[in-house]
Amino acid sequence: MNAHKEQGKVGAFPPKADIEALIRADHRDPFSVLGPHADGAGGQYIRAYLPTALSVQVLDKDTQQERGSLEQGEVPGLFVGQFPDQRPYLLKVQWAGGEQISEDPYSFGELLGEMDLYLFAEGNHRDLSSALGAQCVNVDGVPGVRFSVWAPNARRVSVVGDFNIWDGRRHPMRLRHPSGVWEIFVPRLQPGETYKYEVLSHDGVLPLKADPVALRTELPPSTASKVAQPLSHAWGDEAWMQARGEHHGLNKPLSIYELHAGSWQCEINEEGEVRNYNWHELADRLVPYVQQLGFTHIELMPIMEHPFGGSWGYQPLSQFAPSARYGSPDDFAAFIDRCHQGGIGVILDWVPAHFPTDTHGLARFDGTALYEYDNPLEGFHQDWDTLIYNLGRTEVHGFMLASALHWLKHFHVDGLRVDAVASMLYRDYSRKAGEWIPNRYGGRENLEAIDFLRHLNDVVALEAPGALVIAEESTAWPGVSQPTQQGGLGFAYKWNMGWMHDTLHYIQNDPIHRTHHHNELSFGLIYAYSERFILPISHDEVVHGKHSLIDKMPGDRWQKFANLRAYLTFMWAHPGKKLLFMGCEFGQWREWNHDSELDWYLLKQSDHLGVQKLVGDLNRLYREAPALHDQDCVPQGFQWLIGDDAANSVFAWLRWSKAGEPLLVVANFTPVPREGYRVGVPFAERWEEVLNSDAEIYAGSNYGNGGAVATEPVHSHGQPLSLSLNLPPLAVLILRPVQ
Incomplete structure (x- = not known):
């Protein structure tokens, strides 16, 4: 029986209101009209709305034999027919551009469980x-x-x-x-x-x-x-993943190389056109480099898809998709696998605080403030021209939670560094009086964001054991890295923004003025154990007119390099895990530019190569010497010897391992060599230099102590013995006892 012979029966065509709604494309329930529907007599109506289709035939699903045609009535594109029995079918649709045979989307029932x-x-x-x-x-x-x-x-x-x-x-x-x-x-x-x-x-x-x-x-x-095919990468990082929790212990070295995937290295043709390396090409170059320099981890600035490259990824719109700039999701998985097999962990910058206002994105997604707060006093970031996630809405809370787990579980990512946590915690962040809405208790704390961050950290601990969640938090909010069970936010680490600010301010002073800023280098030790800290010299410090790290340094060229080497050695010898932005490791002069690669040609010059060599040696010493890492987060790992010699800008301290093995650190932040400078030590017949930032191999003046110094039975700095040291100019010495 041909379908068109039956189309006069009641019910073959839907009611006029349904037809009009389909034409207007505002029908609330198209499945109630389209697809197969029982006719009450054992047969079925089949309806399809296919604007611009020329004709539609119904085929038997199993045999592909034609059962009949769907006929077009007065409404263009609405095809209907009635058939005597109910069975699976295919639609064969003739279009102006060709023929299509497929199942009817409206023949399937509910999908999500x-x-x-x-x-x-x-x-x-x-x-x-x-x-x-x-x-x-x-x-x-x-x-x-x-x-x-x-x-x-x-x-x-x-x-x-x-x-x-x-x-x-x-x-x-x-x-x-x-x-x-x-x-x-x-x-x-x-x-x-x-x-x-x-x-x-x-x-x-x-x-x-x-x-x-x-x-x-x-x-x-x-x-x-x-439409993405399911991840098909065959992982080869089982050994890394099984040991990841051990790598991330508080008593382990954590030295992070922060980079922007598009501008670390790229391909530039003769016309000056830039091509980003894909993830495979980047792994070929980056993994050996990071291994050579001895960093334990890399941290990628956000690689989630973002519309505007100039946001560096900090205004992402696709919280589950790696940027197409560098390849497919499988390519990204292969990159992480390559890092893991090379002994390198991968941390991603992740942004749950805000999102851009692009009309194709989340902004007023269904015509209402769905992902964001409706009131701009809550939902709009004036500084960044972005919208703020309404994390008090359960679906949005869960959306961001699932994003975090997506990277940690599906891509084997080792950690997330959560951007702009301070902006999440405070409702009055960067707002004047009258420009913000208090919480339900009248306070400035964003209770919904606090609940989200605590839930995030608890869930990550359960779902991705051993993974790190790190807070970029710039205020004195208490307990950022304390467990949630103790009232904290539950992060593994917090960036120490105060240390960064104080020490960079100190090192930018001309040495003649440093005597008046002496406490800026020592102040961080007062609160060093209030949180579990990472010491960050990040991309934020080398952009927007702040100058590159070496260009912050005072003095002539030699002094700039000496200051940089001294500062980096001070940082690696200071309690706290380490993070250094790309380019700082060899003293790039210009500020970072996301549209071009680093100035690698500088490594042809001995002073730039010397800084790079120093960073590699600092990382190796940091990893090999327990005194520099295994008591990073407890006060027992640090002992002041000299913290008050402001006149000479000299500092000295001991770093202690759990086994009681010390390293002596002595820093001279003036360009004056100091001969016979006495420093107390607890024991040993002699102490050998394990690192001198002024060494010739680092392009320094090579002033020092000939490799080792014998102790003398002279009490000093509360210690029974002491050393008479030659302190090189603008340099840091690290020594260890030899029995």
């Missing part, structure tokens, strides 16, 4: 990146892509892409009450397809929206999401 929807609404779906977004799945044995997106206040959501000529009438989605998630399965769709969501709000159709849970994106400046 109730538990997925419940956990999402609760804000505790730990694997959201495998649930929402575009998932390559099989439904009833049919391969295709399941799309699902949260837009609770939308009137209609459609998925659009090249596969439906970006026509929002073709694939309107099903709303799953009460979660606010819309879903549809598009059969036979392949990985690599570009797509967005067309959202009809109560005020009209919005600009097309990228998928908030996209796993892959187009290359900027294009903004569409792409």
